[in-house]
Amino acid sequence: MSALFSTLAALFVGDLQRDxxxxxxxYTSTLTSLTAAAMAFLVVFALALSLASYRLAQDWSKAxxxxxxxxxxxxxxxxxxxxxxxxxxxxxxxxxxxARALSSEEQSDLLxxxxxxxxxxxxxxxxxxxxIVQTPDGFDPQGLRLRLTGELPSAVLDDHVRWRxxxxxxxxxxxxxxxxxxxxxxxxxxxxxxxxxRAALAANAQVITVLRLIGATDAYIEAAFVRRxxxxxxxxxxxxxxxxxxxxxxxxxxxxxxxxxxGLRLSGxxxxxxxxxxxxxxxxxxxxxxxxxxxxxxxxx
Numbered sequence: 001m002s003a004l005f006s007t008l009a010a011l012f013v014g015d016l017q018r019d020x021x022x023x024x025x026x027y028t029s030t031l032t033s034l035t036a037a038a039m040a041f042l043v044v045f046a047l048a049l050s051l052a053s054y055r056l057a058q059d060w061s062k063a064x065x066x067x068x069x070x071x072x073x074x075x076x077x078x079x080x081x082x083x084x085x086x087x088x089x090x091x092x093x094x095x096x097x098x099a100r101a102l103s104s105e106e107q108s109d110l111l112x113x114x115x116x117x118x119x120x121x122x123x124x125x126x127x128x129x130x131x132i133v134q135t136p137d138g139f140d141p142q143g144l145r146l147r148l149t150g151e152l153p154s155a156v157l158d159d160h161v162r163w164r165x166x167x168x169x170x171x172x173x174x175x176x177x178x179x180x181x182x183x184x185x186x187x188x189x190x191x192x193x194x195x196x197x198r199a200a201l202a203a204n205a206q207v208i209t210v211l212r213l214i215g216a217t218d219a220y221i222e223a224a225f226v227r228r229x230x231x232x233x234x235x236x237x238x239x240x241x242x243x244x245x246x247x248x249x250x251x252x253x254x255x256x257x258x259x260x261x262x263g264l265r266l267s268g269x270x271x272x273x274x275x276x277x278x279x280x281x282x283x284x285x286x287x288x289x290x291x292x293x294x295x296x297x298x299x300x301x
Contacts, residue, residue, distance in 0.1 A: 032193060033235060033236035033239075034236065035192045035233075036234075036235075036237045037236040037237065037240035037243075038240060039185050039189040040237040040239075040240030040241045040277050041243055041244040042181075042244075043182055043185050043241075043277050043281075044241060044244030044247075044277070046178045046179075047182060047266075047273055047274070047277075050174075050177075051175075051178075053171045053172070053174035053177075054172075057168050057171035057175060066133060066134045066136070067132060067134065067160070068134065068141070068157065069131060069158045070132060070148075070155055070156070071127045071128070071129055071130075071158065072128045073127040074154045082152055082154065082155070085151065085152060087100070087101065087130060090132060095137055095139025096133070096135070097134060099130055101128055101129070101130050107126060108121040108122075110129075111126075186280075189233075189285070190285075190288040193233065193288040194288045194289075194292045197229055197293065198296055218294075218297045221293070222290060222293040225289055226289045226293065229288075230283075230289065231282075232285075234278050237281040237282065241274055241277045245271070245274055248265055249265060251265040
């Protein structure tokens, strides 16, 4: 954080005479500003992807964590009796807080999004579902399966782990991918700024030679280029961040029903992370320009 504050201080507190060493316009100026804006724009999306994936992983990890489902498939004349017996077994199972059979209407509501509203569910031989709510300590799924196998062979226990775990892992990997993308964007920004700084220094080689002849030190010359390029990066990053934030704000939120991009919009304090993008990119420009200036000034010696 101290590096960020020192960079911001260097941006806004400068030497007017020293700053004139670097040309105020030119293709390097445009390249630096456009690069910073584009990279900041991409960082906003990568950050939104990473945070949204993290939220998704947390939600999926907690979803149905304390619940399970028991499916009873049996002939119609035996179905009610087997459901009643399954509930008795569950109520005497340690770790089960409650168990209840879903009504036909509830099962129809679960199947409607997948099969449509025109399917006559009341005429189909659907299995009966029993909702199981666990205590905080949970129950032993293997022991319960063995007990059900002995008394109700048609019962199938689903504790939601086998499908919830892969989803959580996938969401976590997406979050990591977003962080990696942000790192690659930072490295690319540094490389582009190094190229722009080297081009500006090479174009002003004669000016640098004259400055040395009149007593200017390499640190003085370097500071002029560092401040100018860091400031250009900061302005470009601000523009790119604002545009990216505006686009992300247009995405549908988690409460809205949408086919794609649902929940990618930032929420709450997550928007505060965007404030760090311009100073961080400026710090990268600060370090990249110092590196390029040191290398080139030594070569001009």
